[in-house]
Amino acid sequence: MRILLFTGKGGVGKSTVAAGTAALAAAAGHRTLVLSTDAAHSLADAFATTIGAEPTQIAESLYAQQVDAQLRFEQSWADIQHYLLRVLDVAGVDPVAAAELTVIPGAEEVLALLELRLHALAGGWDVIIVDCAPTAETLRLLALPEALGWYMQRVLPVERRVVKALRPVLSKAAGVPMPEDTVFDAVERLHAELEEVRALLSGPQASVRLVMTPESVVLAEARRSYTTLSLFGYRVDGVVANRIFPDDAGDEWRAGWVAAQDTVLAEAGASFPGLPFWRSVYRAAEPVGVEALVELARDVYGDSDPLATPARGGPFKVVRTSRGAVLSLRLPGVTSADVDLARNGDELVVTVGSYRRLLTLPAGLTRYRVAGARVQDGELQVRMEDGTS
Structure with a gap:
């Protein structure tokens, strides 16, 4: 349907x-x-x-x-x-x-x-x-x-x-x-x-x-x-x-x-x-x-x-890396200056303008820390790395 x-x-x-x-x-x-x-x-x-x-x-x-x-x-x-x-x-x-x-x-x-x-x-x-x-x-x-x-x-x-x-x-x-x-x-x-x-x-x-x-x-x-x-x-x-x-x-x-x-x-x-x-x-x-x-x-x-x-693959995806993972969220039309990112427990809080979304991290990533983030080609990329290393 x-x-x-x-x-x-x-x-x-x-x-x-x-x-x-x-x-x-x-x-x-x-x-x-x-x-x-x-x-x-x-x-x-x-x-x-x-x-x-x-x-x-x-x-x-x-x-x-x-x-x-x-x-x-x-x-x-x-x-x-x-x-x-x-x-x-x-x-x-x-x-x-x-x-x-x-x-x-x-x-x-x-x-x-x-x-x-x-x-x-x-x-x-x-x-x-x-x-x-x-x-x-x-x-x-x-x-x-x-x-x-x-x-x-x-x-x-x-x-x-x-x-x-x-x-x-x-x-x-x-x-x-x-x-x-x-x-x-x-x-x-x-x-x-x-x-x-x-x-x-x-x-x-x-x-x-x-x-x-x-x-x-x-x-x-x-x-x-x-x-x-x-x-x-x-x-x-x-x-x-x-x-x-x-x-x-x-x-x-x-x-x-x-x-x-x-x-x-x-x-x-x-x-x-x-x-x-x-x-x-x-x-x-x-x-x-x-x-x-x-x-x-x-x-x-x-x-x-x-x-x-529509093409397969939703706006949100997780790709594993040797040091952790990269979380990607499609945000067309924005730059890094337009996005505010925060960590709250097992959630990422993404704010764009007056809208805010709480992204619950996959269970395997809850112990990881946010090591960096950028917006490239209309996509927010959040780098997660093991916080115990």
């Missing part, structure tokens, strides 16, 4: 390109599902039909779904929310306000991805294409499972034991109810489900495709997204440059836009070395409906296979 995620800055035509790719896959005979996890769904607009919270058949072999994030939120967050409501009730918070306070911002979008897990477990699909939220939300979403994993491994077990042992005393002293086992179970269940999603999306059959328009600001965000996705172990398999003015500009104003876009496109080509770089020209009419979307996708991908599996 091939899984493709589409993301990009808001307004670049991400949903249209995702819908076109799905329509082209279905036209080739693949049983295809395209689902939107973006809170501002627009798949129905692209296909010019009504799409529900369950897979809706659009054409032969083509199904679409706009995930009901509220429903997923209620299913996965109910036990936790009920506990929080009890705490706020004791504190005298108005019930309506309490209900709003127990909804974590962005949680609905995160939980919407759990729908992908259900479809993957059920089988029956050759291709699943995900129309994600704009890049900033998508990056936070994809970083969450690993961050939650750190909490689950180090904090939750201790917290659960303490609360279980001291629940009667704490409840009486604090005057508020302490969480029951069902609350901890719900957190653990949610983490397990999100971890399955992370494993799916970082696996060999999954990849992320960036959509951009030929504008300097959009290109800068696409480059940052490429770096950050690599930091968290997700493969980027290509870039689609959308809404390119045709060369036959008929007046000075359009000729100026063509020249400006050509400059950005040349820079974009150099920004993603080794990645397919597809182009989509501005069309005379907005591509709406299955036929128009298939035509768009055929023009974009040409003779290339839009479902080609």
Whole structure:
């Protein structure tokens, strides 16, 4: 099963390109599902039909779904929310306000991805294409499972034991109810489900495709997204440059836009070395409906296979040496000055800009020390050597 995620800055035509790719896959005979996890769904607009919270058949072999994030939120967050409501009730918070306070911002979008897990477990699909939220939300979403994993491994077990042992005393002293086992179970269940999603999306059959328009600001965000996705172990398999003015500009104003876009496109080509770089020209009419979307996708991908599996080998690897090992992490578009590296127990803490990833060292390397690090050809290389020698 091939899984493709589409993301990009808001307004670049991400949903249209995702819908076109799905329509082209279905036209080739693949049983295809395209689902939107973006809170501002627009798949129905692209296909010019009504799409529900369950897979809706659009054409032969083509199904679409706009995930009901509220429903997923209620299913996965109910036990936790009920506990929080009890705490706020004791504190005298108005019930309506309490209900709003127990909804974590962005949680609905995160939980919407759990729908992908259900479809993957059920089988029956050759291709699943995900129309994600704009890049900033998508990056936070994809970083969450690993961050939650750190909490689950180090904090939750201790917290659960303490609360279980001291629940009667704490409840009486604090005057508020302490969480029951069902609350901890719900957190653990949610983490397990999100971890399955992370494993799916970082696996060999999954990849992320960036959509951009030929504008300097959009290109800068696409480059940052490429770096950050690599930091968290997700493969980027290509870039689609959308809404390119045709060369036959008929007046000075359009000729100026063509020249400006050509400059950005040349820079974009150099920004993603080794990645397919597809182009989509501005069309005379907005591509709406299955036929128009298939035509768009055929023009974009040409003779290339839009479902080609990304090259083997993930962004993170370990190579043994005579003195220890070298850990390599692909970080395209950065220099040594952009990266901060620290050691914390059996973890390496890698910080790039405002994003931080905790890399747990393989068991055989925990006694090794960091002997040096550098960024070369878009790759962070950390040299580990035996600390006892």
